[in-house]
Amino acid sequence: MFSIGELSKRAKVKIPTIRYYEEVGLLAAPERTEGNQRRYDASGLERLSFIKHARDLGFSIEAISQLIELQGHPDRSCQVAKEIVVSQLSNVRAKIKRLRALEKELVRISKGCDGEGVSEECYVLASLADHLLCRYEH
Amino acid sequence: MFSIGELSKRAKVKIPTIRYYEEVGLLAAPERTEGNQRRYDASGLERLSFIKHARDLGFSIEAISQLIELQGHPDRSCQVAKEIVVSQLSNVRAKIKRLRALEKELVRISKGCDGEGVSEECYVLASLADHLLCRYEH
DNA sequence: TCTTGAGCCTCTAGTGACTAGAGGCATTAC
DNA sequence: GTAATGCCTCTAGTCACTAGAGGCTCAAGA
Numbered sequence: 536m537f538s539i540g541e542l543s544k545r546a547k548v549k550i551p552t553i554r555y556y557e558e559v560g561l562l563a564a565p566e567r568t569e570g571n572q573r574r575y576d577a578s579g580l581e582r583l584s585f586i587k588h589a590r591d592l593g594f595s596i597e598a599i600s601q602l603i604e605l606q607g608h609p610d611r612s613c614q615v616a617k618e619i620v621v622s623q624l625s626n627v628r629a630k631i632k633r634l635r636a637l638e639k640e641l642v643r644i645s646k647g648c649d650g651e652g653v654s655e656e657c658y659v660l661a662s663l664a665d666h667l668l669c670r671y672e673h
Numbered sequence: 674m675f676s677i678g679e680l681s682k683r684a685k686v687k688i689p690t691i692r693y694y695e696e697v698g699l700l701a702a703p704e705r706t707e708g709n710q711r712r713y714d715a716s717g718l719e720r721l722s723f724i725k726h727a728r729d730l731g732f733s734i735e736a737i738s739q740l741i742e743l744q745g746h747p748d749r750s751c752q753v754a755k756e757i758v759v760s761q762l763s764n765v766r767a768k769i770k771r772l773r774a775l776e777k778e779l780v781r782i783s784k785g786c787d788g789e790g791v792s793e794e795c796y797v798l799a800s801l802a803d804h805l806l807c808r809y810e811h
Numbered sequence: 812t813c814t815t816g817a818g819c820c821t822c823t824a825g826t827g828a829c830t831a832g833a834g835g836c837a838t839t840a841c
Numbered sequence: 842g843t844a845a846t847g848c849c850t851c852t853a854g855t856c857a858c859t860a861g862a863g864g865c866t867c868a869a870g871a
Contacts, residue, residue, distance in 0.1 A: 538867090540818060550819085555858060570866045572819055585802050591811060592801075593775055596857070602798065609793030616797040617788030624779040631772045634765050637731055641762040650755030655747030659754040660740065663730075664723050673729060676838090678847065688848085693829060708837045710848055734828070 536566070536574045546583040553583065561586055561599060594623055636673040643670055674704075674712045684721040691721065699724055699737060732761055774811040781808055 543550045556562040562582060566574045582603075589599045598619050605616055647658030654660060662668045681688045694700040700720060703711045720741075727737045736757050743754055785796030792798060800806045 538818075549859085551859060552857085554820095559857090568866080570819085571821095572866065581802070584804070588804050589801050590857090592778060602801065605792050605795075606798055606802075609791065611792045612788075613786060613790050613792045613795035613797065614788040616792070616795050617783065617786050620779060620783045620786070620797050624776065624783060627772050627776050627779060631769060631776065634731075634769045634772070638762065638765050638769065640730060641758060641765060645755065645758045645762060648751060648755050648758070650750075650752040652751050653747065654743045654749045654751045654754070657743075657751035657754050659751065659758050660744055663727050663740065664719070664744075666722070666726050676848075687830085689830060690828085692850095697828090706837080708848085709850095710837065728828090 536576055539573045539575070542575045542580060542583065545580055546587055548583055548587050556583070556586060559596060561596060561603065592623070593627060594619070598623065633673075636671055639671045640669055640673050674714055677711045677713070680713045680718060680721065683718055684725055686721055686725050694721070694724060697734060699734060699741065730761070731765060732757070736761065771811070774809055777809045778807055778811050 537545075539550055539553055542548075543553060546553075548556075553562065557564055562579070565576075565579055568574055585603070585606075586599055589602065594602070601619060602616060605611060605613065644659055644662045647662065675683075677688055677691055680686075681691060684691075686694075691700065695702055700717070703713050703717055706712055723741070723744075724737055727740065732740070739757060740754060743749060743751065782797055782800045785800065
């Protein structure tokens with residue numbers, strides 16, 4: 536049995552975040568000491584590690600809830616899990632696509648300005664003022 | 674002179690968002706009719722288009738504030754503008770890098786599960802539970 | 812056993828950039 | 842004149858936390 540601070544260190548998740556996960560129902564409320572402090576065991580650490588790993592991969596709290604729900608029913612089909620991962624993958628790919636377009640445009644804009652001129656003639660400011668100067672869709 | 678609804682249509686920015694920009698000081702408070710409704714002119718539209726364009730490129734409100742401030746001083750050096758763009762570019766690149774790592778890992782995880790098994794043996798759930806199964810840094 | 816200091820508790824409010832909704836007044840077109 | 846549409850302010854909600862205040866608990870050393 537260990538304290539929330541200990542759990543925090545082991546799972547590398549900040550204390551307020553742990554309490555937040557408990558509040559929103561991701562993490563089961565653990566036992567308490569007589570003085571009302573939380574005490575966790577190995578299963579708490581395991582669950583929190585699962586959550587952290589999924590968050591690191593960009594899954595939403597909602598998606599993680601569904602995955603945890605599924606974990607609790609070992610006999611259920613894992614189709615939902617597969618769907619969640621696939622949908623997260625397409626989220627990630629969409630974001631990458633958009634960011635690559637932004638990258639291109641930002642490179643182009645920054646090349647137009649050496650930072651040595653004066654605001655009035657600045658290509659950066661002109662580019663932002665006028666979308667028509669853009670070369671790529673974004 | 675046109676109403677906020679008209680401005681919204683022309684700049685393709687939602688009405689509450691326009692009011693929000695005014696509230697945080699990005700957009701100057703426009704004239705009002707006797708009945709207290711906002712009335713904009715061409716310069717309002719220009720400014721809002723600038724803001725929208727910068728937001729579409731992922732600049733923060735704070736960064737846009739600085740850019741607008743600079744616009745108001747045509748004689749000032751545009752070094753700050755250049756810096757803002759370069760820093761935004763490195764933000765974008767960092768995000769892309771991270772997302773590409775996630776993409777790889779998600780592809781790998783999703784390949785391990787055909788969605789036809791049972792939750793207990795699901796590779797998706799196992800992967801999330803155990804970071805050691807990961808092949809790529811993320 | 813007592814004390815000290817680190818650790819824990821709850822609660823509220825703040826972050827960024829909006830978005831939604833309620834309740835009510837203004838404008839415009841017919 | 843009236844009806845429909847549009848606009849006003851204000852509050853609260855979104856997501857996933859983060860920060861801080863004020864106060865209680867625990868564990869280790871004297």
